[in-house]
Amino acid sequence: MELHQQGDSIFWFDLEANGLKEFISIYVVIDEKISIIETGPASGHARLLDALSTLNISPNDVSYIIPTHIHLDHFGGGGHLMNVCKNAEALVHPRALPHVINPEVLWSGSQKVLGKIADLYGKPTPIDSERVFSVSNGDEIDLGATKLKAIFTPGHASHHITWVRGKTAFVGDSLGLWYKNLKRAFPVTPPRYDHDLALESIAITKELDLEWLNYTHFGPRECKGALVQVEEEFNAWMDIVRKGVTNNSSPEEILEVLLNERDALVESQRSDHPIQFNFGSERVATHIVSVHGMLDWLRRFNDKS
Known part of the structure; x- marks a missing residue:
């Protein structure tokens, strides 16, 4: 230990x-x-x-x-x-x-x-x-x-x-x-x-x-410097997800844009990276889950508007 x-x-x-x-x-x-x-x-x-x-x-x-x-x-x-x-x-x-x-x-x-x-x-x-x-x-x-x-x-x-x-x-x-x-x-x-x-x-x-x-x-x-980076990243992700909704993109297509535009995201998408939470044959594909979470918020936000 x-x-x-x-x-x-x-x-x-x-x-x-x-x-x-x-x-x-x-x-x-x-x-x-x-x-x-x-x-x-x-x-x-x-x-x-x-x-x-x-x-x-x-x-x-x-x-x-x-x-x-x-x-x-x-x-x-x-x-x-x-x-x-x-x-x-x-x-x-x-x-x-x-x-x-x-x-x-x-x-x-x-x-x-x-x-x-x-x-x-x-x-x-x-x-x-x-x-x-x-x-x-x-x-x-x-x-x-x-x-x-x-x-x-x-x-x-x-x-x-x-x-x-x-x-x-x-x-x-x-x-x-x-x-x-x-x-x-x-x-x-x-x-x-x-x-x-x-x-x-x-x-x-x-x-x-x-x-x-x-x-x-x-x-x-x-x-x-960390909190500025965190805030920028949250906003950048939501901007990309919003554009995806406007373009009628699928969650997978939105993730592809994120992978193309956000530094280090490709490395974190590697199947053996801890951020992907691999449990043997079971895996949580973290970033696509987050895309869905943001899409869910946008739907609820728009329903309130």
Whole structure:
């Protein structure tokens, strides 16, 4: 188990859920109260426990288990981890609260969207209602020497939270997917994506005094210049998708235009790149899913107009 240290008290590691490398980063914040940010899917539970053991942390010493949002790749293992971290509390967005207490709707919806991938992730386990709490925008969680602040950042999901500790933000999927070798982030826009809210969330993040953006997919990124690139990329993608709608292009044709016009996208489209989320014979073609998510938002946006 390879652990990476960020500063004096943040450790992170590659969960390697389902054997997929560079897919999910898990962060452990060491303070008087220990916090785990993101759990990954249920299929990564054993690896997460191995990481705690490597850090010489007993599950009973964990105080908080904190997702950025509750999609299966971020918090599908939340209930499993809560079952062994007997003293921990889970902190979630109010919209997410009922779905971690009773995850049946979350599970059935995930199966419809993800198909066999959901089964590979594993089914989430309910969390006792007395051990999971919702937070409000701006709430601060006292860890001892430091605090974690909840900043609501909807767009990717309506219940998305960016957690801020000092000059470091745990950004989940609010700023897309980022891989160091690609040198840029790409939007990740699932069904029910909201582009206007996503841009508002990027603007909110730009107002914070940050040095590091800790992505779930994948790893820490220096903040300098990053948020401008993220905003430009989100807008460029939506401009291309809008033009595709005007030209009656298919999602696949829109993706071809993106591949021709956006630097580094061709490299990320490689079948063995982690951004494509290969699970043996099952594969999530990430960018075409994002095209569909943007098209879905445009349809809903036009319906409102």
